[in-house]
Amino acid sequence: MLIRKPDRILGSEITPETVYYNRRQFMAASSAGLASLALPTIAKAGLQEDDEITPEEIVTQYNNFYEFGTDKSDPAAYAHEMTTDPWSVTVSGEANKTGTFAFEDIIKGLDVEERVYRFRCVEAWSMVVPWMGIPLKDVLAQFEPTGNAKFVEFETLYRPSEMRGQQGFFSSIDWPYIEGLRMDEATHPLTLMVTGLYGKELPNQNGAPWRLMVPWKYGFKSIKSIVSIRFTEREPLNTWKQLQASEYGFYANVNPAVSHPRWSQASERRLPSSLFNVNRRPTLPFNGYADEVAHLYAGMDLRKYY
Amino acid sequence: MLRQFAKPTLACALLLPWAWLAYAIYLETQQTGSGLGADPVEGLLHYLGEWGMIVLLCAFSVTPLSRRLSWPWLIRSRRMVGLFAFALVAVHAAVFAVFYAQLKWQILLQEVTERPYITLGMASLVILSLLALTSTRNWQRRLGSTWKRLHRWVYLAVPLALLHLLWLRKDGYEDLVVYTLWATVLGAERLYAWRVQQARAVITSS
Numbered sequence: 407m408l409i410r411k412p413d414r415i416l417g418s419e420i421t422p423e424t425v426y427y428n429r430r431q432f433m434a435a436s437s438a439g440l441a442s443l444a445l446p447t448i449a450k451a452g453l454q455e456d457d458e459i460t461p462e463e464i465v466t467q468y469n470n471f472y473e474f475g476t477d478k479s480d481p482a483a484y485a486h487e488m489t490t491d492p493w494s495v496t497v498s499g500e501a502n503k504t505g506t507f508a509f510e511d512i513i514k515g516l517d518v519e520e521r522v523y524r525f526r527c528v529e530a531w532s533m534v535v536p537w538m539g540i541p542l543k544d545v546l547a548q549f550e551p552t553g554n555a556k557f558v559e560f561e562t563l564y565r566p567s568e569m570r571g572q573q574g575f576f577s578s579i580d581w582p583y584i585e586g587l588r589m590d591e592a593t594h595p596l597t598l599m600v601t602g603l604y605g606k607e608l609p610n611q612n613g614a615p616w617r618l619m620v621p622w623k624y625g626f627k628s629i630k631s632i633v634s635i636r637f638t639e640r641e642p643l644n645t646w647k648q649l650q651a652s653e654y655g656f657y658a659n660v661n662p663a664v665s666h667p668r669w670s671q672a673s674e675r676r677l678p679s680s681l682f683n684v685n686r687r688p689t690l691p692f693n694g695y696a697d698e699v700a701h702l703y704a705g706m707d708l709r710k711y712y
Numbered sequence: 713m714l715r716q717f718a719k720p721t722l723a724c725a726l727l728l729p730w731a732w733l734a735y736a737i738y739l740e741t742q743q744t745g746s747g748l749g750a751d752p753v754e755g756l757l758h759y760l761g762e763w764g765m766i767v768l769l770c771a772f773s774v775t776p777l778s779r780r781l782s783w784p785w786l787i788r789s790r791r792m793v794g795l796f797a798f799a800l801v802a803v804h805a806a807v808f809a810v811f812y813a814q815l816k817w818q819i820l821l822q823e824v825t826e827r828p829y830i831t832l833g834m835a836s837l838v839i840l841s842l843l844a845l846t847s848t849r850n851w852q853r854r855l856g857s858t859w860k861r862l863h864r865w866v867y868l869a870v871p872l873a874l875l876h877l878l879w880l881r882k883d884g885y886e887d888l889v890v891y892t893l894w895a896t897v898l899g900a901e902r903l904y905a906w907r908v909q910q911a912r913a914v915i916t917s918s
Contacts, residue, residue: 426872464745464750467750468749468750468751472884475884476882476883476884478749478750478751479749503742529753529754531751546781573883574884574886576884576886576888576889577881577883577884577885578885579883592808614866649883666879667824667827667828668821668827668829668882670822670823675751675753675754677750677751678744678745678750678752679744679751679752680740680744680745680752681740681748681753681756682740683736684753684755684811686814
């Protein structure tokens with residue numbers, strides 16, 4: 407039986423690639439900074455005046471995706487072994503519409519937007535990336551989460567035959583990779599379900615066919631290649647917290663004042679970085695998105711809830 | 713043949729990590745990221761650390777190898793291998809001081825005291841510096857029997873370096889398993905050789 411699937415919406419169909427390059431030139435040239443850009447407010451929130459878009463080849467070749475190996479170059483080398491079509495997603499937990507859905511059916515009819523976000527890894531390097539994606543709140547709304555849904559938990563594909571990092575004997579990670587958000591974080595307008603970058607379809611090494619992007623949190627929160635969405639009443643136990651709770655918390659908000667046991671978080675290396683110009687810059691609270699998200703954590707001790 | 717060419721051959725082999733590094737830095741001057749990866753500072757730091765570990769284990773292997781193979785002349789290359797290891801480790805630490813601590817001693821002090829893996833790495837470096845400093849014939853003569861005792865501190869420097877790597881690693885321990893096994897075999901050989909020597913001493917004295 408032949409089932410014809412609807413064509414996947416390509417990022418490039420929505421925003422021509424030239425628009426990026428024009429904007430890139432504009433960003434470089436504009437002394438007035440990004441405030442003068444004719445983009446919707448949300449697309450440039452948090453960006454600083456001197457932020458420049460990181461070259462695409464860095465974003466697609468320098469990745470942490472331990473399912474394909476712990477080296478930064480492993481995902482670009484091996485992620486092509488992962489089948490992303492067909493792709494189904496299981497929705498479960500505290501919602502009215504649960505079950506297993508085809509990825510295409512979930513995103514069908516939803517608008518893909520372009521967002522330029524700062525991206526800060528817990529390892530103290532950072533990038534600026536033009537993502538294409540759908541606000542997570544629009545994705546989640548169609549499943550009609552109930553009042554009991556306080557958190558949402560995501561799971562990455564577990565398929566050792568196609569993800570060589572999951573076969574590793576000397577790995578201490580308990581696959582599949584799990585991440586989660588509080589409902590108010592998940593439905594925040596900045597939180598994006600990414601399906602593309604630089605106007606193109608999302609490459610496997612960046613988490614195809616879709617991945618999360620929470621710009622005010624450390625990169626490990628932005629889980630890739632998602633196959634499960636679960637609405638829960640209790641806080642999910644995310645993979646890195648499970649592995650090393652003293653180092654990685656549930657919230658993982660970018661915070662220069664709270665030092666990670668392995669790395670100082672006071673500053674970051676902005677890629678591209680070179681031996682001759684490290685491009686080090688101070689790290690901003692909530693990665694520069696404090697105006698938009700700080701209120702979510704009002705009254706919380708961010709040293710305790712790191 | 714082997715005897716004459718051992719040292720120059722070893723020297724050439726030990727220069728290879730530096731030759732590759734020089735080439736990578738040349739590539740970096742041409743285009744950022746082409747030699748040491750998208751985060752070249754991190755690439756440089758890890759490259760030197762990884763090779764420092766390997767060459768340190770090579771230096772640690774010289775005595776057991778010369779004993780097992782009955783190649784007493786191999787010992788004459790031991791200092792050279794050790795100094796190559798020290799050079800890699802010292803530049804590794806210098807890269808950290810320059811690019812990470814930004815040559816600010818407050819940051820450096822904070823890093824060394826707050827991050828246990830850096831504390832351990834630094835302790836290992838201090839030991840290796842002492843050993844490198846006193847590796848000359850002159851110091852060997854001056855220290856007499858103390859020299860041998862001093863240089864036994866390498867038995868601490870190696871595990872400290874291994875712990876340093878273990879502590880900073882997030883996941884993926886393949887290389888670390890190899891290094892640990894390697895060091896354990898060498899340690900066991902030394903222990904065995906020492907026990908044999910003890911037994912012989914007992915036999916000859918009775």
